[in-house]
Amino acid sequence: MPERPDTTVPGGAQQADAGLPLLRAAVARLAPVLPMLGELGERFAAAGHELALVGGPVRDAFLGRVSPDLDLTTDARPDEVLAVVVGWADAHWDIGREFGTVGLRKGAHVIEITTYRADTYDRTSRKPEVMFGDSLEGDLVRRDFTVNAMAIRLPSLEFVDVHGGLSDLVTRRLMTPAAPEESFADDPLRMMRAARFASQLGFDVAPEVRAAMVERAGTLSIISAERVRDEFTKLLLSPTPRLGLTLLVDTGLADVFLPELPALRLELDEHHRHKDVYEHSLIVLEQAIDLEGPAGGPAESVPGPDLVLRLAALLHDIGKPATRRFEDGGGVSFHHHELVGAKLTSKRMKAMRFDKDTTKQVARLVELHLRFHGYGEGQWTDSAVRRYVTDAGPLLTRLHRLTRSDCTTRNVRKAQRLSRAYDDLEARIDRLAAEEELAAVRPELNGNEIAEALGIRPGPVLGQAYDYLLSVRLDDGPIGKDAAREKLLAWWAAREPSA
Template identity: 55%
Template structure:
């Protein structure tokens, strides 16, 4: 992490301003609009923090090339913000107006302007109670962490750091502007956010912050699943998600938001015949990240790596000789994964992809020394579907043995499987295997209306495709008629 030196505070401030001058001119234009109407406008939050860290200033592009937000604080109320920016903004959105936030767009950039505010949860509510403030100082004091409680005026670029955020960045520590207890009582989600900043920026929470996190884990019960989900997704996409996850497990937060992960901390048996599943999982996650394309974190792969063994605690059985088995943990783990992601309101497509990987992560271990038939290889590709590339990475990451000879042998064996997949793909279409006869073909050939029988016939033809590959239309029809006779399905006269 590149942080500016504090040896010369004046030089540091000048360098901050220099970095912030890279903010798009539209931000200064917006500041002049507010000033002309008698209001103050300050750039706050991540843009200021990232300038100090030497990271690219937000506002250029976000994930996937989409424009990212520039966050501002103002003394103007939301209705006033809409009024004074009418004609300047090319688009506006009011989804957050109940929380004091107005969104604007201009020249491909997005701006979020939030009225000075304070917000706190009551003991029963899932939503913050928002009240407006009257000063920038009060607004900054109720922000989550000192590193996010700095501001720069626009267009003047006066730097405001009332709580030592710049010094905390230089020391690599995470603190709150107010007392940690008060901060987490105001918004318990900040407990998760602290772990995310540890994972994202490498900032270590100070001891009093950690103790407040630990003491208030139960407060997360009032936070909506969607907000918890969003923080966890950001944490998994961080530079070092393991650091954040270890913090959540250590302080007991994982027991609430990801109990299946915390449950993997199983005792190693006295003969050391199986690994600590939790430590193994974190290693798998690190190794999966190492296989990602540079600069392209893969959320589905990371979640699959984290959750692939969550079925082990429930399936652990002690067997003679001091050994331990986890039979069918991939099936149990898939179902547990689906329930957990559903509870967090994950999108269905993301959930389906992760569950497929969890379910299939053990399939390769039946490959042995390459004894699989071509039919088995086709099934492997078919069952993986669009997740095949991720499955390759997950399986390779799942090898955490310290025995170099064993690790090398497993790697060579998987190389062999990938080579066989490539060889089959060169000879036939296996990326999206389908029967050579469609459902319409089957109905026409057998004179059937849409029915369960058509589905059974198609399932048989898919199995035939797995076993025999591409055989041509004539041979496929002959197999369909053979199946029909075997199942006493009348065959129309040719």
């Protein structure tokens, strides 16, 4: 390894010297993989090709983080890359070969090597025509942001930063290598990445980047729902999603793929008869994140980052704009907004191509998020508590956190009262669960026993009888098989013959 890494940066030697301590620290963080990368760089050099570590791994090294990815770029074409790595790599694949990418594994490390790119785009469809480039500098200018357009040549460890990425990294600024309007015209998804990186890295976007996002927000519509969903998901799972969400709303990007979010910015009436629903939703999201358990913790702790909980927290009130009513007495109501919101949530998540299970879980949490507010000072019967648990099912631990997060009042006494009430509810749930195996509530007679008692065969009527005994179990708790059978026979005798 060279004693002093060379630098190629804007501004000449003075800037290079100023960035040298940061560069040395970054190289030190990459030390565990540099011998392997240096060996690979020497193989490429011996074959007459260039090779450089680029993008995320370089950025993360400067940020003091270890990147799970090792992305390399080269002037070698895919066939030439394969010729160099075959026999050195433990395994290789060329699933991205048409885009110039060859993947390989060396020990525990997965490496992607991509030929320099000089793409051109059909700006009406976002379908790139892949064209290979011949220089590292030409490849870097087509990258999304300057902080991702830094490279380290291998094996020389020359630092290449022709677009001022290190300076932007230090000032925590997102800027594009090319003019923002041109960069976003080439690939509108980069606007989503700007919001995602703002949340992941805690960076501000440059004013000219923000202006270009506003100007070109509508072009996001040509990007597939799946790609937009993936960027949005990464943003939502970041440490500070509020930063990116605010950027999406303020620039108009959210109007394209998630219009229900900016719609929460309900105009406050002159008497301020209701809180800002948009700001409330962001606070609920932040409070839900604070209640997530540690990564890798037990399932009941809801280990974070948890996509289902975060989506439910963000979307729990999206039914309010459609249900807002100004009452005669001066108040504002949002009757049944949880039911309307659940339907809107399901519709929007399907449009964004979320999977069925995630969509179903989030919509169910939105539907249930107000259920607790009927609890009052503990007036619920044990039957109501059982139904609460049964209706939540496996979502109960998330519902606990969503319900607690939904309290954003500045009234300290009210907040403490709600917290005590939910403490009481959870204690009652724990008590009943210990007494009755509440998480697996079933009728005290199974399907075969019901059929035998009534002398019927499997079918819709058996299903009705099963549902009846389940309601008995929820209302009365465990009463024993004999008492359950008596109630079943009484229900059967009183049943309308046509039912």
